[in-house]
Amino acid sequence: ETLIERSGIDRRRIDRVCLAGGFGYRLDPEKAAVIGLLPPDLAAKATAVGNTALQGAAAFLSGSLSEENLRTAAAGAEEIVLGNEEAFQRLYISYMNF
Numbered sequence: 001e002t003l004i005e006r007s008g009i010d011r012r013r014i015d016r017v018c019l020a021g022g023f024g025y026r027l028d029p030e031k032a033a034v035i036g037l038l039p040p041d042l043a044a045k046a047t048a049v050g051n052t053a054l055q056g057a058a059a060f061l062s063g064s065l066s067e068e069n070l071r072t073a074a075a076g077a078e079e080i081v082l083g084n085e086e087a088f089q090r091l092y093i094s095y096m097n098f
Contacts, residue, residue: 001039001087001091002080002082002085002087002088002091003080004039005087006080006085006087011039011041011042014042014045015045016045016046016047017029017038017042017045017046017047018046018047018049018052019046019047019048019049020049020050020051020052020053021050021051021052022051024048024049025048025049025050025051026048027046027048029043029044029046030043032046035095036091036095056070
């Protein structure tokens, strides 16, 4: 929800949520929605994609991903530290069940 708020994208336009890495691969989207980790309306759109960093490196080394495509992707990437986001802090507190 923090990333959706920050991007300004209408959540109805989101077709797919990719859960990457070992954590995302083993995450049950429905259970993650129950505890507030994923927005409930997007849990059904979540897909585990595994180790995407390794997949990208393998695609580059095999020649199926060009250096130009990598540079374009890197130029459009932005690091977002959730702990520094006001929206994250607000949402985190609102989802705590004490």
